[in-house]
Amino acid sequence: MHTTSEENRMELGPEALKHLNATWKWTMFLSVLGFIFLGLLIVAGVATNTFLSAFKTEDVNLGIPESLLVVLFIVISVIYFFPVFYLFRFSRSARDAVQKSDILKMEKALKNLRIYFTYIGVLAIIVISIYLLALAAGVSSMSFLKGI
Numbered sequence: 071m072h073t074t075s076e077e078n079r080m081e082l083g084p085e086a087l088k089h090l091n092a093t094w095k096w097t098m099f100l101s102v103l104g105f106i107f108l109g110l111l112i113v114a115g116v117a118t119n120t121f122l123s124a125f126k127t128e129d130v131n132l133g134i135p136e137s138l139l140v141v142l143f144i145v146i147s148v149i150y151f152f153p154v155f156y157l158f159r160f161s162r163s164a165r166d167a168v169q170k171s172d173i174l175k176m177e178k179a180l181k182n183l184r185i186y187f188t189y190i191g192v193l194a195i196i197v198i199s200i201y202l203l204a205l206a207a208g209v210s211s212m213s214f215l216k217g218i
Contacts, residue, residue, distance in 0.1 A: 082176075087168055094164035094179075097157050104154030108147050115143025149193070156186040 082090070122136040163179035166172060 090164055091168045094161045094168065098161035098165070101154050101158035101161055104150070104157065108151060108154065111143060111147050111150070115140045115147075118143070153186055153189050153193075156182045156189065160186060 119136050119140040122139065126136070160179050160182040163175045163182060167175035167179055
């Protein structure tokens, strides 16, 4: 949705382009670091399963199957993958927008940045909700301990 009106047109000055250029470099670094962390997380999940299975004895029992830990690591990896992916896409599009002065790439970069922050915001709401539920469960269980 482009408007041709000169009063609604926005241009980025050299200072804004300088900041955007520095930003895409840092977001690229953080996204690559995130992908490396994802790989290490998956390797840690597989290694945990291997070690727990190899050293399992009848005397020691975790209470949950070892394969469930691998599933937990994979679920955490999938949840973490999307913000890293959208941050990476922002970095590439912002780099292209700055280097080629391409407004369509800038729009794509800003769209990926919006998706990134939306995902992080929803994830934060979910985590806070889980904390509040756990707090409520903890407080309600205290009433049972009062009678002991």
